[in-house]
Amino acid sequence: MRKLKFALAGNANVGKSVIFNQLTGLHQHIGNWPGKTVERAEGTLHFKGYTIDVIDLPGIYSLSTFSLEEIISREYIVNEKPDLVINVVDASALERNLFFTLQLMELEVPLIIALNQIDMAEKKGIKIDLKGLEEKLGVKVVPTIAIKGKGIYELLERAVEAAEKGSAKPAIVRYGEEIEERIRRLTEALEKIRLKYPARWTAIKLLEGDEQVRREIYDLNPEILQLAENLAKEIEEIHGHPCPTVIVSERYEAAGKIARETQRILPRMKPSLSERLHEVTTHRILGYPIMILIVLGIFNVIFMFGGYISETLSNLLYEYEKIFEYFFGSNPLKEIIWGGIMEGIIANITIALPYIIPFYLILYILEDSGYLARAAFLTDTLMHKMGLHGKAFIPLMLGYGCNVPACLGCRIMETERERFIAGFVVTLIPCAARTVVILGLVGSFLGLHWALALYAINLIIVFLLGRLAFKVLPGEPTALIMEMPDYRLPHLKTIIKQTWFRLEEFLKISFPLIIISGLIIKLAEISNLLEPISNFLSPITVNWLGLPEITGVTLIFGILRKELALVILATLLGTTNFQEALTPLQMFIFTLVVMLYVPCIATIAACIREFGWKKAAAISLLEITLALSVGGLAYRVLAALNLLGY
Amino acid sequence: MELPLTALREGESGVITSIRAGFGWGKGGGYGLQKRLMDMGLTPGTKITVVKSAPFHGPVEINVRGYRLAIGRGMAEKIFVEVQK
Numbered sequence: 044m045r046k047l048k049f050a051l052a053g054n055a056n057v058g059k060s061v062i063f064n065q066l067t068g069l070h071q072h073i074g075n076w077p078g079k080t081v082e083r084a085e086g087t088l089h090f091k092g093y094t095i096d097v098i099d100l101p102g103i104y105s106l107s108t109f110s111l112e113e114i115i116s117r118e119y120i121v122n123e124k125p126d127l128v129i130n131v132v133d134a135s136a137l138e139r140n141l142f143f144t145l146q147l148m149e150l151e152v153p154l155i156i157a158l159n160q161i162d163m164a165e166k167k168g169i170k171i172d173l174k175g176l177e178e179k180l181g182v183k184v185v186p187t188i189a190i191k192g193k194g195i196y197e198l199l200e201r202a203v204e205a206a207e208k209g210s211a212k213p214a215i216v217r218y219g220e221e222i223e224e225r226i227r228r229l230t231e232a233l234e235k236i237r238l239k240y241p242a243r244w245t246a247i248k249l250l251e252g253d254e255q256v257r258r259e260i261y262d263l264n265p266e267i268l269q270l271a272e273n274l275a276k277e278i279e280e281i282h283g284h285p286c287p288t289v290i291v292s293e294r295y296e297a298a299g300k301i302a303r304e305t306q307r308i309l310p311r312m313k314p315s316l317s318e319r320l321h322e323v324t325t326h327r328i329l330g331y332p333i334m335i336l337i338v339l340g341i342f343n344v345i346f347m348f349g350g351y352i353s354e355t356l357s358n359l360l361y362e363y364e365k366i367f368e369y370f371f372g373s374n375p376l377k378e379i380i381w382g383g384i385m386e387g388i389i390a391n392i393t394i395a396l397p398y399i400i401p402f403y404l405i406l407y408i409l410e411d412s413g414y415l416a417r418a419a420f421l422t423d424t425l426m427h428k429m430g431l432h433g434k435a436f437i438p439l440m441l442g443y444g445c446n447v448p449a450c451l452g453c454r455i456m457e458t459e460r461e462r463f464i465a466g467f468v469v470t471l472i473p474c475a476a477r478t479v480v481i482l483g484l485v486g487s488f489l490g491l492h493w494a495l496a497l498y499a500i501n502l503i504i505v506f507l508l509g510r511l512a513f514k515v516l517p518g519e520p521t522a523l524i525m526e527m528p529d530y531r532l533p534h535l536k537t538i539i540k541q542t543w544f545r546l547e548e549f550l551k552i553s554f555p556l557i558i559i560s561g562l563i564i565k566l567a568e569i570s571n572l573l574e575p576i577s578n579f580l581s582p583i584t585v586n587w588l589g590l591p592e593i594t595g596v597t598l599i600f601g602i603l604r605k606e607l608a609l610v611i612l613a614t615l616l617g618t619t620n621f622q623e624a625l626t627p628l629q630m631f632i633f634t635l636v637v638m639l640y641v642p643c644i645a646t647i648a649a650c651i652r653e654f655g656w657k658k659a660a661a662i663s664l665l666e667i668t669l670a671l672s673v674g675g676l677a678y679r680v681l682a683a684l685n686l687l688g689y
Numbered sequence: 690m691e692l693p694l695t696a697l698r699e700g701e702s703g704v705i706t707s708i709r710a711g712f713g714w715g716k717g718g719g720y721g722l723q724k725r726l727m728d729m730g731l732t733p734g735t736k737i738t739v740v741k742s743a744p745f746h747g748p749v750e751i752n753v754r755g756y757r758l759a760i761g762r763g764m765a766e767k768i769f770v771e772v773q774k
Contacts, residue, residue, distance in 0.1 A: 135755075137755070287727075295735075421747065424746055424762070427763075522764040524725055524729060524761070525748075
């Protein structure tokens with residue numbers, strides 16, 4: 044029994060995750076890269092007496108240091124030294140894909156190519172000469188149609204063969220002689236020091252101005268960095284372009300040459316279905332109503348369907364409370380076990396299953412089919428107003444239903460910074476539970492126009508804070524640079540598996556968190572601590588926000604589930620006629636605070652999953668501060684204007 | 690004639706002459722967006738065709754090296770091309 048380690052690498056939208064799923068089946072684990080918010084998918088398979096670990100590296104276009112994904116992929120290949128890298132190449136965009144292949148070759152890794160989506164390439168009139176491509180690259184090329192499972196077995200056979208041989212082919216990109224000569228000089232200097240990277244690759248990266256490599260070489264030997272800078276300047280003088288531009292151009296030229304020599308493109312008379320769909324869905328007039336219909340459709344599916352299932356499940360599970368009472372009677376122990384633990388489990392089940400499962404399914408369908416890119420294209424301008432770009436549109440919209448899936452969906456953003464801003468903005472969007480409070484309190488007692496005013500205030504805050512976060516947080520400016528992949532049928536099996544493994548990841552965090560927090564609140568209730576807590580909070584609730592003292596407790600319950608803020612308020616008041624206990628102004632302020640004050644515990648769990656503990660805590664604290672400031676301010680302004688009476 | 694990419698109408702082509710965005714050479718913050726654009730295949734001398742412009746000053750969709758790429762308007766304004774008739 045031999046163990047092997049394979050890494051899947053390639054551009055985004057090339058069907059890499061489908062190949063990963065075809066290879067590993069159910070033996071996979073999805074988590075995050077240590078300390079990073081980038082997803083890490085690993086799996087194991089057994090083949091002809093081998094146990095093969097497969098890691099699915101993030102989809103990237105280059106091995107530079109633009110994004111976290113690129114750094115992670117590069118570090119993994121260099122440090123973990125997989126026995127083989129399987130480079131998944133999209134046959135319908137050969138040139139751009141080969142640009143990445145050439146970089147893998149420069150990194151001198153054992154390589155094999157899965158030439159995927161050859162069916163889609165053929166539909167576009169592209170025929171690729173496999174033998175020619177193999178000869179030019181010097182590596183095995185296996186044609187595959189991953190979504191139909193074609194070529195996977197052969198890929199695996201060839202991969203094991205290639206891994207057994209284990210010899211890395213030398214990089215084949217030859218740059219212009221004036222560049223090659225300087226790469227040689229730099230390589231010679233680099234060969235004298237201990238490096239974890241191949242010397243030639245390091246030399247090229249230094250000339251490309253790669254930040255990370257520059258730093259590492261500076262630490263080892265600053266003279267070499269000086270030499271690299273001098274050589275880069277010489278190249279710049281010869282070519283009249285910055286040295287990185289020259290190197291990337293020549294590498295692309297090499298990729299383009301191979302592509303031109305190995306593929307034949309027949310012009311097509313009739314536009315394909317994919318092209319016509321693209322035409323309509325990005326149409327300057329038709330595109331928007333189509334998008335709105337799709338978003339509304341998603342809403343309906345997730346929240347109608349989810350709401351129904353959630354309620355049914357909840358009713359079903361609460362039936363057990365009677366059985367519970369039968370065995371335990373009505374005593375504090377029952378209260379703790381049922382109210383603390385069982386209700387936490389129920390909350391998990393009634394949120395996770397009905398909302399997150401359809402959400403993930405739909406998100407992956409949108410992403411894999413290619414529609415997400417079209418929606419981003421249409422909404423980019425709007426999203427820019429809040430410091431984000433088009434891709435944030437879908438999570439943001441979904442936030443109006445439930446913040447949990449919206450937060451989890453922020454991972455479609457490219458950089459960590461964008462992800463964080465999007466996550467922050469998304470948790471401020473009033474979800475369905477907050478809508479219950481907004482409509483149930485302000486809507487029914489003060490009128491719809493006040494409820495709408497709350498939504499408007501919320502939108503203003505979202506835009507302002509999004510912009511502010513964009514200004515304050517360091518990093519690259521936000522700009523959309525996005526491939527528009529051809530429309531294609533998503534691979535259902537892959538999507539279902541992705542959904543399942545991600546749900547599992549989420550539940551690992553949310554289960555304990557929801558149960559523990561529920562238990563704490565229950566214990567506080569049983570030991571009669573609720574009143575002292577309300578008392579303790581009264582400087583904030585009573586003095587600053589002008590609310591009755593009991594709202595302190597309801598706000599705490601609201602952390603569990605936002606609508607609980609209203610439910611508990613009714614319980615404590617002993618009536619749902621809130622007019623008896625609250626003035627109109629108090630209703631408005633209470634709702635405003637509930638709308639903003641902190642993501643519910645399940646959303647916090649989602650934030651932890653996506654951004655880590657620290658950022659999740661930062662988001663929560665920020666929003667508490669925000670809610671209190673806005674609430675106190677609004678209280679004073681509205682009281683002074685006497686708009687809602689007092 | 691050298692024009693920013695955004696000046697091209699749908700269906701018009703041009704050859705990239707320069708990208709006038711920061712490189713961030715030697716400073717923090719990595720390579721910058723110019724490197725990103727080049728990694729996506731937008732190197733000087735490359736022919737690109739404008740497929741579509743999104744309304745409301747939205748992104749520009751181009752055809753480059755046999756695939757479609759959307760570029761935010763702000764970024765597209767910094768890409769200069771020699772127009773081909």
